[in-house]
Amino acid sequence: MSAVLPAAHPLAPEQREVTARDLAGLIVALLLVATPHALRAPWWLVLLTLGLYAWRVAVLVNRWALPRRALLLLVTAAAMLGVWLEYRMIFARGPGIVLLLLFSGLKLLETRTHRDAAVVAFLCCFLIITNFLYSQSIATALLMAAALAAITATLVGCNAPGRAWRANLRSSALLLAHAAPAALMLFLLFPRVQGPTWGLPQDAHAGVTGLSDTMSPGDVSQLAQSDALAFRAEFAGPIPSTRQRYWRGPVLWDFDGRSWRAGVTLLTTPPRAPQGGRTYRYAIVLEAHQRNWLFALESASQAPAGARFTVDGQIVTVQPVRARLRYDMLSVADGQPDPDEREVLLRRALRLPAEGNPRARALAAEWRRAARTDGELLARGIEYFRDARFSYTLEPPLLGRDSVDEFLFTARSGFCEHFASAFAFLMRAAGLPARVVTGYLGGDPNPVDGILTIRQSDAHAWVEVHVDGRGWTRIDPTAAAVPGRLDFGLARAVPADAGLPLLMRPQLEWLRGLRHNWEALVHQWNLRVLGYNTERQREFMAWLGVERADWRDLAAALSTALGAFALGLLAWSVQRHARRDPVQAAWRRFCSKLAARGITRALQEGPRDYAERAARRLPGAGDAIRRIGALYVDLRYGKDCPRGAIHDLAQRVRDLRLA
């Protein structure tokens, strides 16, 4: 007999080799988390990673040896060089994530035991969270939930090799079901810190569409072809009419002959609320746009907490809007603006480049001569735009240096930025202070939840002219030239085939209905899941009855809730499982039935004696009692158990009537 060797631990993960099933689970999880990344990563890296996965599968199928570490190091070095050539950096979000993706393939090729498999599973968790850096939509969440389920099932499979995969799936489903309440409690009550706490990589906020603080010909029309969401507005009362829905954004002051710029803006106290008009209360959920301005219905009369007004009526925050932001607003529509304005600003609103656009200047000079008052001059300008039969197009021709002249007299077609730019130029040239306001016009009310959705395709530019005694007056030259734009939106204003975003096309009504429902869901998702922050947490605690909760209250609430949950789960796990014996159960029932008639079984009394004694005492049911006694003795002490005998016994006991 051989000596006893210190045996390896058979449950230790480094002792157990991965099976085809474990590997399949890992690859499914990896593919789920890698798919969204694959759409963004360089194609060669995606192919390389997939190649590494395929290599590992081939190793398993063909029973090859795993590749040497030196070879893997070589692949790693080459791939890192490639990533550096692609991005010119390594320690940033983009390259970091694609490298993580690559490492998942390399680690898979190193995976021999269950310990390695667990490391790949943990790596998968990191890949899940990197997906959220790009998208936190419902679709991404569902995909990643599937990946999490795959990871859990794989870990369960590793720890129960040889057990049916269905049973393992059931076990992991039970695990996740038990995890869900704890996760919900943690999500609601874990004290949140407002990030970022540490430095972010340089490219953390790249590739966001939206308005900017400059406007050149073609900018807005390009933006208007994007279907991306700008913000949503939720009105407490009725929604203002389309004509009143001017959402004010950056105000542009400085013109260089081609582009308008915001230039330097000064902060000020909240402006005096416009007189008269109608007041609207609403909340805006603004998508992260990496700029520091907020949008509000004209004219806003109250800035949300932490935001300030500028002298030209914009609302700005100190930090750029890096995450979806919800704020409450109060605006007055169609009110009388403040007639006074500082001299320095009026002078700035008259400044023009020294030369350029000569024909437009000449036209403006002609208007000036003919008009007796500022009001008359303004009316003349509007009349000009109304009558000139400009065409409105999403694909305006490219304009050169004298962009205003070219638009007014040569091309005669353009988008709102051309109209606004030309009108403001003409007004300034004619001696009326004017500025360009960019923002959004309109918005699509969702019939499902009544929330207004404003997309990049609603981007708009208009003009404000300062008229003595009336203050800054909004003039929308686009509306003057193309009246349909104002009332029916972009879709009716441009020709049918003009490259509108798919869902703005009027013929797809059924699709829009579907979309409205989806949008309402997405809004709730944004608000309740993605928008759950410190403030919402405080609101939730207030709802629970704790006002002004700080992290201590949260921690107390969390530990109470988790403690209760843990106790419940522990109680569930230690429940005793008595062996179910139907024969014994039937016999007990029989005994208690007889005991109710005063015939109690003595401890030393055998079943046959007991039944005989009971049968003599109750001759009416004597046969039934003897039969039950005999059946029980047969089932308990007999050699074999005829089919249905147990059921027969239970039935007889149930039917026993002791009248």
Add this chain to the structure above:
Amino acid sequence: MLRALRPNPRLLNWFYGFAPPERGAILLRQRRVYIVPTRLGWMFAATLGLLLLGSINYSLALGFVLTFALAGTGFAGMVHTARNLAQLTVTARRAEAVFAGERAQFRLELDNRAPFDRPAILARHVASGTQMVAHIAARSVAEAALAVPAARRGRLALGRVMLETRFPLGLFRAWSYVEPDTACIVYPKPERSALPPSSPHATAGAIRAQATGNDDFAGLRGYQRSDSPRHVAWKAYARSDRLLTKQFSGEAAAELWLDWSLLPAHLHAETRLSRLTGWVLDAQQSGARYGLRLPGREIAPGRGDAHRAACLQALALYGLP
């Protein structure tokens, strides 16, 4: 800390909440099931920490959801790991006797009364390191067979057995100790030597040869319990439904005394026992009737497996309390 406690059995008994050896069915109450994170568990905790930092730094709502979902899964995994072991009932079965130097086959009955199965449960004999992994289906019994090396003759108690599981996630390790009251008789290691010479005197331990030769079929007689199954007349049984034993003329006559005092006096007691064990085996094989005489103990001549077992047990337990 646990390692430091291990050598002191009394402290261990207090710590593990039971006093060995335990009789009958042993129910693994919650109190006896211990649980700690494995190395993978710590690695998982570190992963959670990093995910939490990332979620805070980038204000990722779904990052929080992921982190908390994983944390919840880990916690549920801990409870499920303990559940996989708790409320299991362990009963030791009788172990067949073996010779010294062989492995004693201890068998533990793992009775799962729960409506769920218990995968990947390790049973490890602490002293020898012998181990096996069992999968116990729902509401059923599995057997853990532990082949424990039996080095010396006598009564080999099973000793402490550890039951361990890491199912379902491998992040936690739950374990429990049981020490069922079961032992295996270990016969002395047989040492083969020539059987003692035959002698006309019964006390000399010889075969008293009769007129008829050895191993000639002499007829059938009624079956007795101690008869070897090899001598049962199975064909006759098939015909008549009566168990009969074939009788051979040689063996019927031979009678052999295996006597402690026949062995040289200078031999060590253990060596004598080994020699006697070898004699018992040889005598049994020859089919002779044999008796065993030890100081203070005498087993009358007999034949058959039960007789052999009685002789070997007497040798195994000779001089032991």
